[in-house]
Amino acid sequence: xxxxxxxxxxxxxxxxxxxxxxxxxxxxxxxxxxxxxxxxxxxxxxxxxxxxxxxxxxxxxxxxxxxxxxxxxxxxxxxxxxxxxxxxxxxxxxxxxxxxxxxxxxxxxxxxxxxxxxxxxxxxxxxxxxxxxxxxxxxxxxxxxxxxxxxxxxxxxxxxxxxxxxxxxxxxxxxxxxxxxxxxxxxxxxxxxxxxxxxxxxxxxxxxxxxxxxxxxxxxxxxxxxxxxxxxxxxxxxxxxxxxxxxxxxxxxxxxxxxxxxxxxxx
Amino acid sequence: xxxxxxxxxxxxxxxxxxxxxxxxxxxxxxxxxxxxxxxxxxxxxxxxxxxxxxxxxxxxxxxxxxxxxxxxxxxxxxxxxxxxxxxxxxxxxxxxxxxxxxxxxxxxxxxxxxxxxxxxxxxxxxxxxxxxxxxxxxxxxxxxxxxxxxxxxxxxxxxxxxxxxxxxxxxxxxxxxxxxxxxxxxxxxxxxxxxxxxxxxxxxxxxxxxxxxxxxxxxxxxxxxxxxxxxxxxxxxxxxxxxxxxxxxxxxxxxxxxxxxxxxxxxxxxxxxxxxxxxxxxxxxxxxxxxxxxxxxxxxxxxxxxxxxxxxxxxxxxxxxxxxxxxxxxxxxxxxxxxxxxxxxxxxxxxxx
Numbered sequence: 001x002x003x004x005x006x007x008x009x010x011x012x013x014x015x016x017x018x019x020x021x022x023x024x025x026x027x028x029x030x031x032x033x034x035x036x037x038x039x040x041x042x043x044x045x046x047x048x049x050x051x052x053x054x055x056x057x058x059x060x061x062x063x064x065x066x067x068x069x070x071x072x073x074x075x076x077x078x079x080x081x082x083x084x085x086x087x088x089x090x091x092x093x094x095x096x097x098x099x100x101x102x103x104x105x106x107x108x109x110x111x112x113x114x115x116x117x118x119x120x121x122x123x124x125x126x127x128x129x130x131x132x133x134x135x136x137x138x139x140x141x142x143x144x145x146x147x148x149x150x151x152x153x154x155x156x157x158x159x160x161x162x163x164x165x166x167x168x169x170x171x172x173x174x175x176x177x178x179x180x181x182x183x184x185x186x187x188x189x190x191x192x193x194x195x196x197x198x199x200x201x202x203x204x205x206x207x208x209x210x211x212x213x214x215x216x217x218x219x220x221x222x223x224x225x226x227x228x229x230x231x232x233x234x235x236x237x238x239x240x241x242x243x244x245x246x247x248x249x250x251x252x253x254x255x256x257x258x259x260x261x262x263x264x265x266x267x
Numbered sequence: 268x269x270x271x272x273x274x275x276x277x278x279x280x281x282x283x284x285x286x287x288x289x290x291x292x293x294x295x296x297x298x299x300x301x302x303x304x305x306x307x308x309x310x311x312x313x314x315x316x317x318x319x320x321x322x323x324x325x326x327x328x329x330x331x332x333x334x335x336x337x338x339x340x341x342x343x344x345x346x347x348x349x350x351x352x353x354x355x356x357x358x359x360x361x362x363x364x365x366x367x368x369x370x371x372x373x374x375x376x377x378x379x380x381x382x383x384x385x386x387x388x389x390x391x392x393x394x395x396x397x398x399x400x401x402x403x404x405x406x407x408x409x410x411x412x413x414x415x416x417x418x419x420x421x422x423x424x425x426x427x428x429x430x431x432x433x434x435x436x437x438x439x440x441x442x443x444x445x446x447x448x449x450x451x452x453x454x455x456x457x458x459x460x461x462x463x464x465x466x467x468x469x470x471x472x473x474x475x476x477x478x479x480x481x482x483x484x485x486x487x488x489x490x491x492x493x494x495x496x497x498x499x500x501x502x503x504x505x506x507x508x509x510x511x512x513x514x515x516x517x518x519x520x521x522x523x524x525x526x527x528x529x530x531x532x533x534x535x536x537x538x539x540x541x542x543x544x545x546x547x548x549x550x551x552x553x554x555x556x557x558x559x560x561x562x563x564x565x566x567x568x569x570x571x572x573x574x575x576x577x578x579x580x581x582x583x584x585x586x587x588x589x590x591x592x593x594x595x596x597x598x599x600x601x602x603x604x605x606x607x608x609x610x611x612x613x614x615x616x617x618x619x620x
Contacts, residue, residue, distance in 0.1 A: 165352035168319055171339040172346035173366030173417060180340075183365075187356045 029247060036240035043237045054241035061238060067225040068242070074136075074211075074221060075204035078143035082200045085144065086151025087193065093152070094159040112149045119146070120213035127214075134216045142210050147200035154199065158192030194257060202250070222246075270295045271316065271421060271453065276325035278311050285311040287477040288325070293470075296451040298444070300458060300468035302488075304500065308477040310425065313457045317423055318342050329420055340369075345414030345452075349426040351406045353398035359385070359409055360394035366417035384412040387446060404435045411443070415450065422447070424456040428463060440466050461501045465489060473497045490543070495618050498541040503577075505547075505587050507540040507615075519615070523584035528559040529615040538618030546614030547589035549578060549600060550607040560610040569602055576600065582608055 031045050038044060039051035058064060092098075093105050111119065123142055132138065166188065170180040186193075211221045220228070226239050271293040278286045286308040293299045301309040314320045316327060318339030327335045334342055353362050360381050367377045385391050388408035398406055407427065414422060427443075428436045444467045447454050458464050464471050465485045473480045473488060473496070481488060481497045492498035495506065509521035511529075519529045519540060529540065554561070564587070568579035573593070578600055580587045587608065591600065600606070 163350050163352060165348040165350050166354065168317070168339070169346065169348060169352040169354070169413075170365070171319075172317060172342075172344055172423075173413070174340045174343070174369035175365070176338070176340050179369070184354055188354075 032240050033244045033247065036237060036244045038237065040237065043235045043240055054237045055245075057238045058241045058245070064222075064225065064238070064242065067220045067222045070219055071205055071222040074140055074143055075201050077140050078147050078204045079197050079201045081140070081144045082147040082151045083193065083197055086148045086196060086200075087155055089148070090152045090155035090159055094156055108152055109149045111146050112153075116146060116207070116209035120210040123210070124213040134214055134219065136219060139211070139214050139219060142214055143204045143207065146207060146210055147203050150199035150203055151193075151196035154192045154196035155189060156192075158189045162188055194260065198253065198257060205246075270330060271455070272326075272328040273312070273316075274326040274328070276312070276315060276322045276327060278308075278315060278320060278322050284477050286315070286322075289477070289479055290325075291472060291479065291482070293453060293455060296453055298447050298454045298456070298467060298469045299472060300456040300464035300470075301472045301474055302458060302461060302464040302501070303474035304459060306476075307474040309457045309459075309474050312474075313423055313425055313455060316421070316455065317344055317346055343417065343420050345417060345419035345422045347407075347410050347414050347422070347424045347427045349429060351398075351403075351410040351430075353406055353409055353413070355398050357397075358394065359390075359396050359398070359401070362398065362409060363413045363416050365413065370417065380416050384416040385409075387415065388412045389442075404431055404439065407431065407439060411446070415446075415452070419452065422452045422454040424454065426458055426460075427456070429458075429460065436463075437466075443467060465501075473500065475500070491616050492541060493619050495538055495541070498616075498618065503544050503588055503590070505542040505544065506618075507542065507585070509539065517612075521585065525562070525583045525585060527610060527615065528612045530612045540615045541618055542587075542610065542614050542616070544577070544588045544590040546611050547580075547587060548609040548611075549580070549589050549591055550609060551599070551604070553607055554609070558609045559612045560608075562608050562610075564606055564608045566600055566602055566604045566606060569600055580606070580608060 034047055035043055035045045036054055037050050037052070038047045039049040039053060089108060093101060093108075120142075126132075127134065127138070162185070166184055167180050170184040171177075175183060205221075206223060207221070208223045208227060211224045212227070215221065215224055222242070226242070229236060230239065271291075273289055273291040275288050275290055276286060277284075277288050289308070289312065291312075301312060303309045311320060315322050316329075318334070318337060318341075322335060325335070326333055329342065329344075339346075354365065357365070363381045363384055364377045367380055372380070381394065382391065385393060388411055390405060390408050390412070393401065393405070393409070398409065401409065407430075410427070424443075428439050431439060440463060447467075456464070456467060465488070468485060470482060470484055471488045472482050475496045481493045483491075488497065488501055492501065492504075498504040498506070507519070507521050507527070509519055509523075512518040512520050512526065517528055517530070518526055520526045527540075549564075562582050564580040564582040566578055567581050567586075568577075570577040570579075571593075576591045576593055578589045578591055580589060589608070
């Protein structure tokens with residue numbers, strides 16, 4: 001008889017709790033993924049008959065594809081701009097002591113704290129008061145506003161952990177400020193930049209509260225469209241297919257990031 | 268290889284005066300250690316020389332050229348940091364080559380220098396490894412190789428050995444000293460470790476509260492400290508308050524009334540006398556010949572320290588510390604022993620007020 005490893009009740013309980021949490025987190029995702037392959041006319045689970053018809057439906061739904069396009073463009077541009085603003089901002093906050101630094105830091109991170117629905121409404125009112133019309137530029141700028149805190153936070157975290165002697169070493173070896181930043185600082189904070197960019201991109205892609213206020217019929221992002229459709233026509237299995245595609249894309253990006261920088265850095 | 272001059276250099280951080288009008292000259296090819304407790308301004312001085320801080324006042328010259336306001340990358344200095352500061356994303360070869368590439372040397376020259384300096388620090392073959400694959404001592408050597416590879420005018424060492432364990436630290440001290448002497452590069456070491464300063468440097472600057480207390484070769488700093496601070500900071504000291512007996516310059520009376528014969532060494536002891544503990548000889552019984560200073564005393568503490576035994580004594584109202592070499596089996600002294608203390612008159616040094 002093989003000796004059973006002794007497991008204390010505490011360990012068993014802990015293991016059960018971990019499993020339950022995992023199931024709780026993963027079950028909805030698994031169900032959506034499985035349901036997207038169901039041939040049924042309404043979104044249902046378990047799967048009766050395997051079919052790719054909803055994926056074909058995604059492909060043929062022009063409006064849906066258009067909203068995916070809008071979402072990706074907005075998220076991509078917003079991410080680039082958030083990085084362009086967030087990295088220098090993180091540098092200033094990490095390196096220089098200036099009056100009002102803590103206030104500015106709090107201000108830059110505040111979009112994380114303010115309810116986004118309030119922010120969206122506020123900007124909509126601002127637009128109305130200023131007589132501005134909804135535009136792609138304004139839309140993207142709002143997405144920059146809500147994504148830049150993620151960049152600042154992650155880059156700030158790696159910057160403050162960086163030994164200042166590393167940059168000083170580069171300077172003493174003859175590298176000027178620019179080359180020091182480029183050859184030493186940037187490579188060392190890259191994990192933070194990539195993580196911040198990833199968070200920014202996902203935040204923008206996922207955002208509803210701001211996008212719903214600032215969008216228009218010609219500028220609808222994917223999550224806003226899904227909300228609208230679900231509200232009007234009920235849960236169409238085509239959304240399960242879109243969601244599955246999004247999950248697959250996210251997973252692919254995460255795996256790629258893990259290969260490049262290690263997921264441990266994505267904190 | 269160049270002489271360094273600090274001319275009335277001062278630096279404050281807000282209300283804190285880190286360096287107060289400090290003047291120093293460091294001879295070409297010499298090895299100077301700045302020794303002092305933390306907060307004495309030694310690191311500030313080093314960082315001003317390195318170009319990471321700008322002095323509020325004064326000038327800094329390297330080889331006759333004023334560098335006071337020059338950025339670090341124009342100074343041609345080799346800096347070894349306490350944390351080593353090796354670039355973790357670069358291989359050892361790329362770390363050592365970093366400064367050479369900044370100087371736009373050709374690939375062949377870079378490769379040759381990398382090889383040369385890795386051999387110098389006895390780590391040939393480490394080229395393709397990364398810093399985190401090396402031990403602390405090895406990283407230290409690479410940091411040294413990287414700083415030396417640019418063939419700097421001055422080598423700056425900021426507490427370079429403090430992260431190493433004792434045995435390795437002693438080995439590195441000897442090795443660093445040899446490398447420095449072989450290359451003849453002017454070297455400035457900042458340390459709070461007196462042994463490090465005494466072992467490695469040709470000259471020592473003792474600093475306290477932003478000021479230079481004393482400058483001199485290691486023997487002079489240890490044997491002839493000029494101020495109470497230096498005597499206290501470097502090694503163990505016995506202090507005597509009192510005055511020279513009027514009309515008898517070779518006789519010193521402590522404030523408690525005990526008298527000692529002292530060698531007349533120039534100036535009057537305004538700040539009292541200092542005596543190094545190894546200048547005290549402890550006799551278990553009254554010696555046959557009567558030396559200049561012989562006093563009865565009682566042992567109040569015995570601390571065995573390997574090579575020597577530290578013996579704390581009560582001599583009248585004075586508390587003294589003696590270091591007794593441990594020949595064969597310990598010093599043969601025990602607590603509460605009544606002994607005779609002999610003091611070499613030449614051992615007393617006058618302190619400035």
